[in-house]
Every structure is written in C-alpha cells, then in structure tokens.
Amino acid sequence: MFYIQGRRGRFALYGLVSLVLISMLAATGCGKGTRKNIKIDGVVGPTVNFIDNKLTMAVVLKNVQLDVGARVAIPKLPNSYLEIGPDFQTNGLLVFIGVDATDIKALVGDAFNVLDPLTLPGGRPLPGIAEGWLPGLAIEVPKLHNVIIYAGTALLGVFIPAPLPWKDYIGTFRFYDGAGDRIGNISIVGKDSSDQNSGILLLVNLSGKVGNLVGL
Amino acid sequence: MGFNKLKNRSGKKIGVIALSVALFLASPINGGCGKGKKVPGLENFRLSVIQQRLYVAFVSTTLSWDYGVTTAIPGLKDATVTVAPDLITGGTVFQFSIGLAALLNDGKPFPLSGLPDGRAIPDIEGGVLPRWDAEIEQLKLSVYLSNEVFGLFVPLKFISKKGVTLPWLVSMKIRDERGNLLGKVYAIPQNVGGSGSGLLILLPYLGGAPQGGGPTKK
Numbered sequence: 438m439f440y441i442q443g444r445r446g447r448f449a450l451y452g453l454v455s456l457v458l459i460s461m462l463a464a465t466g467c468g469k470g471t472r473k474n475i476k477i478d479g480v481v482g483p484t485v486n487f488i489d490n491k492l493t494m495a496v497v498l499k500n501v502q503l504d505v506g507a508r509v510a511i512p513k514l515p516n517s518y519l520e521i522g523p524d525f526q527t528n529g530l531l532v533f534i535g536v537d538a539t540d541i542k543a544l545v546g547d548a549f550n551v552l553d554p555l556t557l558p559g560g561r562p563l564p565g566i567a568e569g570w571l572p573g574l575a576i577e578v579p580k581l582h583n584v585i586i587y588a589g590t591a592l593l594g595v596f597i598p599a600p601l602p603w604k605d606y607i608g609t610f611r612f613y614d615g616a617g618d619r620i621g622n623i624s625i626v627g628k629d630s631s632d633q634n635s636g637i638l639l640l641v642n643l644s645g646k647v648g649n650l651v652g653l
Numbered sequence: 654m655g656f657n658k659l660k661n662r663s664g665k666k667i668g669v670i671a672l673s674v675a676l677f678l679a680s681p682i683n684g685g686c687g688k689g690k691k692v693p694g695l696e697n698f699r700l701s702v703i704q705q706r707l708y709v710a711f712v713s714t715t716l717s718w719d720y721g722v723t724t725a726i727p728g729l730k731d732a733t734v735t736v737a738p739d740l741i742t743g744g745t746v747f748q749f750s751i752g753l754a755a756l757l758n759d760g761k762p763f764p765l766s767g768l769p770d771g772r773a774i775p776d777i778e779g780g781v782l783p784r785w786d787a788e789i790e791q792l793k794l795s796v797y798l799s800n801e802v803f804g805l806f807v808p809l810k811f812i813s814k815k816g817v818t819l820p821w822l823v824s825m826k827i828r829d830e831r832g833n834l835l836g837k838v839y840a841i842p843q844n845v846g847g848s849g850s851g852l853l854i855l856l857p858y859l860g861g862a863p864q865g866g867g868p869t870k871k
Contacts (some may be wrong), residue, residue, distance in 0.1 A: 607723035
C-alpha cells in the first residue's frame with residue numbers, strides 16, 4: 438500500500454483537510470447535504486413541480502425587465518411550452534417551462550436519435566454529466582437569447598441565460614424538491630472567457646421520484 | 654451558503670480540486686494492482702469531441718460532494734477543469750475540456766518534452782510529446798497535447814508506511830463499460846535523484862474520435 442508523502446504530500450494533507458472542512462460547511466453528512474437549495478443573488482428559484490401532467494420549472498430573474506409576455510412553442514415537444522413575462526412580485530422576468538409527460542416519455546426514449554449533442558453555450562461541459570454533453574434543442578426567446586432544453590435517457594434539463602456577474606466560474610449544487618429529496622443538480626454558470634453565456638442550468642434526474650411522477 | 658462565498662473560496666478550492674484529482678487518481682494505484690480489469694472507485698470514463706472541443710471525464714464513486722466548481726485552467730487557453738456532484742450516481746464527476754485549436758496551440762506545437770524530470774514518456778515512440786506545464790495553486794500539472802495523444806501528469810510521491818518508495822513503474826489500462834480500451838494510467842517511480850515521481854494518464858486521440866487501442870507502442 439502506497440501513500441502520498443513529502444512536500445506535495447503535506448499539501449495533499451492540507452488539501453484533504455480543507456476539503457473535509459469545506460464539505461462540513463456545506464453538508465451534514467456524506468452526500469446528504471443540508472437538503473436546502475442554494476440562494477442565487479438576483480434570482481428566485483428555480484422551482485420544480487408536477488402539475489396537470491406537466492413537469493414545470495419556473496425561475497424569476499429579478500434583474501431582467503420585460504413589459505410584455507410571450508408563450509413560445511418548444512420544437513419536437515408539441516404538448517409543451519415555454520412562457521416568459523413580467524413577475525408582479527419582483528418586477529423581474531418570470532421564465533416558466535411546462536413539459537408534458539407525454540413529450541417527456543417520447544423524448545427521453547429517443548433523444549439521442551432526434552436531438553443534436555449540446556454542451557453549455559460556448560462549449561463548456563455540462564457539469565455533473567460525465568459525457569459533458571446531452572442531446573438538446575435551443576429555443577430562441579426574446580430578451581433571453583437561447584433557452585436550451587436537454588434530454589437524456591433519464592434526464593431532463595434546461596439552461597436559462599441570465600446576466601450573472603461572475604466570470605470563468607461555474608458552481609454546481611445538488612438540487613432538492615420541496616420535500617427535501619434530491620431530484621437533480623443546479624449550476625450557476627458564470628460568464629465564459631468571451632464574457633458571455635452566463636445563466637442557470639437545472640438538470641433533473643428522471644430515474645427516481647420525478648420519473649415516477651411522470652410515469653416513466 | 655451563497656454562491657459568492659463559494660466563489661471567493663475558489664482560489665483555494667482550485668488547489669483542492671486539483672489535489673483531489675491527484676488523490677483520487679492515486680487511489681487506483683493502491684488497489685488496482687495493474688490488472689487492467691477495472692479501476693476501483695472509478696466509473697464512466699468518457700472521452701469525446703463535441704463542437705471542436707475535447708472532453709475527458711470520469712466519475713469517482715467514492716467521493717460524494719454536495720457542490721463543485723468549474724474553472725478555467727490558468728495559463729492554458731480555452732481549457733476548463735470541473736469537479737461536480739454526479740447527477741446519476743451520487744458520486745463526483747471530474748471533467749477536463751479544451752478546445753481543439755488550443756490543444757494544437759493554434760498550429761504552433763508546444764515543445765516536445767518527456768516527463769517533467771526529463772525521463773521518457775512510457776509507451777510513446779521517442780518518449781516525448783508536446784507538453785504544457787500549468788500551475789494551479791501549488792500543484793504543477795503537465796498536460797501533453799498532440800493530435801495523437803492527450804496526457805496529464807500529476808507529480809506525486811508514492812511511499813509505503815515503512816518508507817519504501819514505489820520501486821518500479823506500474824501501469825493499468827482504462828476501459829469503458831463495453832471493455833474498449835480508452836487509455837492507460839501509469840504510476841511513475843522516482844528517479845535516481847529521488848524526485849520526478851507522479852501519476853500519468855495517456856489517452857490516444859486521432860482525428861476527433863477516441864481510439865480503440867492504447868497509446869502508440871514503441
């Protein structure tokens with residue numbers, strides 16, 4: 438059995454201790470976490486629900502204003518839609534996505550055949566996905582550039598462009614539903630080296646609780 | 654915990670990330686014994702090219718982080734390293750990405766070099782590859798970038814509890830879930846001067862598609 442020693446080893450030890458301490462700050466147990474979602478400055482949500490046979494994802498961008506709303510059809514998902522409009526509570530922009538269970542069943546079973554492989558906008562890998570990419574489709578939305586819907590064999594996700602101040606950093610966190618069950622990951626995507634492509638990435642795991650709700 | 658707080662810690666976090674990669678990569682040496690069947694604690698090794706970018710990733714099933722970070726690699730153009738909670742398994746994903754143009758240094762190859770201490774790179778004809786050295790905090794990484802092989806060297810010391818150093822080179826094959834050979838991992842022993850040991854990953858890469866064979870044989 439070999440161990441790491443020496444100057445690098447001491448750094449390794451320091452790093453390991455730091456890692457443990459940082460992890461203790463963020464989690465109360467190995468992988469258990471606080472089961473509370475990260476708070477993002479200027480953003481309310483996202484929230485995920487299953488209502489009227491639709492998996493809904495909603496987020497409010499406080500720093501984006503839009504006087505009128507719009508409902509946008511989602512290509513290849515005929516029973517689903519994306520809606521944007523003013524949020525009356527915050528005066529920000531509400532982005533609401535409703536993906537019908539029928540569309541989810543059709544999409545996740547055939548996503549790799551009908552959709553193009555997409556990473557994050559700008560080319561950075563999708564965090565938390567070993568492949569770094571998923572089949573996806575882009576939806577052009579006024580004021581928001583492209584919203585991207587991702588789908589895998591047991592995954593559904595959305596990237597919502599948002600003006601965030603950070604650059605060259607992406608923070609990824611476990612995402613919990615209202616009952617405290619982990620249903621996916623949320624990533625706060627800072628601007629890339631070209632000062633673009635910041636936003637919020639939400640990836641939902643359809644192999645567990647959400648999948649049961651959807652009927653997969 | 655807010656994202657700002659996490660971001661402010663990111664400088665130290667980068668070092669921790671890099672170190673964790675190193676620590677994690679070291680763990681197969683402990684238990685793998687070079688059999689080449691399976692790397693303990695490592696799953697879902699991925700190598701792909703999407704939209705002119707090379708992506709290399711694997712999942713540690715033994716680490717379970719509630720959060721992670723993606724950041725640019727200082728000094729290496731258009732490259733990122735990520736550690737993030739795996740969406741499917743509850744493990745932790747380690748990802749490395751780089752633009753192909755940067756991989757080839759925009760047509761200006763990096764100087765051909767062997768291992769950082771000058772020894773030949775194992776299993777590579779001539780023992781040298783275009784090499785780029787990057788420092789993340791206190792950790793010096795060497796990245797080998799060519800249109801045939803992608804490599805990563807992390808300096809580490811391998812020493813037993815009784816003070817016995819790794820006496821010889823140990824290598825093991827990395828395979829995907831279908832058994833296809835993706836590359837090899839090497840534990841490089843120290844040189845006669847007592848330095849230069851570390852962990853080396855070599856992944857053959859040709860024309861934008863992962864190759865079925867191992868690195869170029871001598």
